[in-house]
Amino acid sequence: MSELPPPTIEEFYRQCADRKLMAVRCVRCKHIMVPPRAICPKCRSSRVEWVQLGTKGKLVTYTIVHVSPPQFKHMTPYAVGIVDMEEGVKLPSIIRTSRLESLKIGMELEVDFSPKSQETSWPHWPRYFFKETD
Structure with a gap:
């Protein structure tokens, strides 16, 4: 490229x-x-x-955040984890799910992206995250 x-x-x-x-x-x-x-x-x-990179990976580890910085308070509780991509690179990410109890080590996840934000305060860059596969 x-x-x-x-x-x-x-x-x-x-x-x-x-x-x-x-x-x-x-x-x-x-x-x-x-x-x-x-x-x-x-x-x-x-x-x-x-x-x-491809769109699929496996959850290597994760934790659930219950106390967050002010800019992430609206998401609390939420999961962050490490995803092992098909290419072998491991990425840190927020793991989006409506059921935190459904997260399991080794489960397949797919990448998605936050919508383009008009926000000017941190963090305002477009973000990738992972979610459960459909």
């Missing part, structure tokens, strides 16, 4: 706004990086490229 600009967190979130979950892959050793980095931490190569 060489048409994308150099790897930056701003570009990562621009892609989220377009409903694409992107990562950067090292051309030399194939290591996948999220958040994006300009230099591979495994082999130190600066030859990296954007790749689009």
Whole structure:
């Protein structure tokens, strides 16, 4: 995906706004990086490229947040977890579900995106999250 600009967190979130979950892959050793980095931490190569990640992953671990920062109070209680993507990269994320008790380690999840926000206070960048598969 060489048409994308150099790897930056701003570009990562621009892609989220377009409903694409992107990562950067090292051309030399194939290591996948999220958040994006300009230099591979495994082999130190600066030859990296954007790749689009798949939509499915498995829940590795999670916790339920009952006391949250003020900007997330409207979501409390909510789950945050680590999702192992099909490509082998593990991503932290909010796990959206109407039934927190249904969350199970190893369950399949799929990526989704928050709508584009007109909000100007933090956090206002488009967000990805995971939800139960349909």
